[in-house]
Amino acid sequence: MKKNFSTKMMVFAAICIAVNIILGTVVGALNIPLLFLDTVGTIFAAVTLGPLYGAAVGGLTNVIQGFISGPKIIPFALVNIVIGLVVGWISMKKKFSISTAVITGLILSVVAPLIGTPIAIFVFDGITGDFNDVFFAAMKNAGSSIFSAAFIPRVASNIVDKVISCVLVSIIAAKTRIRFDR
Numbered sequence: 223m224k225k226n227f228s229t230k231m232m233v234f235a236a237i238c239i240a241v242n243i244i245l246g247t248v249v250g251a252l253n254i255p256l257l258f259l260d261t262v263g264t265i266f267a268a269v270t271l272g273p274l275y276g277a278a279v280g281g282l283t284n285v286i287q288g289f290i291s292g293p294k295i296i297p298f299a300l301v302n303i304v305i306g307l308v309v310g311w312i313s314m315k316k317k318f319s320i321s322t323a324v325i326t327g328l329i330l331s332v333v334a335p336l337i338g339t340p341i342a343i344f345v346f347d348g349i350t351g352d353f354n355d356v357f358f359a360a361m362k363n364a365g366s367s368i369f370s371a372a373f374i375p376r377v378a379s380n381i382v383d384k385v386i387s388c389v390l391v392s393i394i395a396a397k398t399r400i401r402f403d404r
Contacts, residue, residue: 231271231402235279238263242283242302243290255353256382264306265391269318270400273310280306297345301338305330309388323392327385334384335376339369348372354379 246260264283268276280302288296309326316322342350348368349355357375362368 228402231275234400234402235267235271235275238267238279239283239286241266242279243287246287247291250352253353256379257386258352258379258383259387259390261302261305261384262387262390264302265309265387266394268306268308268310269313269391269395271310271402272314273307276306276310277303278306280304294346294350297341298338300341301334304337305334305384308333318392318395320389320392323388324385327388328381330384330388331377331380334380335373339373339376342372342376343368 241263242260245262246258249257249259260283261280264276264280267279281299284295284299284302288294308330312318312322312326312329318326342348348358348362348371354372354375357378358371361371361374366374
């Protein structure tokens, strides 16, 4: 694989970071349950530029968002980095068709909460200020362990969010045919 570091790739990565922040902010402001769309740019960068750019876009998104809206999002950079790596690796092996996107979204719907749940528990005692907190509180009050109460709602919301995000990127990537020598 030829390593290529071009201005076009860097500009595209910056646009992907902006897409993450803008979509995440708009969806958050609209309080759409089970949807975040804050990784669409990460997924698009990973599909188009490869896993390392996807990871960089993911990590930088959380750091920049932390400066904009407060540091609570920064610890979750690890989740976004892994999303970039996983999607990038999958897209290197398979064409990122709609079926590949659905399968990738389902994989991410488990992988992301496996990483994010311990962060949410350790840093925030499981409460992160999103729609999942309602289910977390209900499950915790019903006697579930803190991990189960934090993990299960995150998987449910990520099934919706990550599948939609991956399919959306698959469609956009096919329509735009943006390609870089990676």
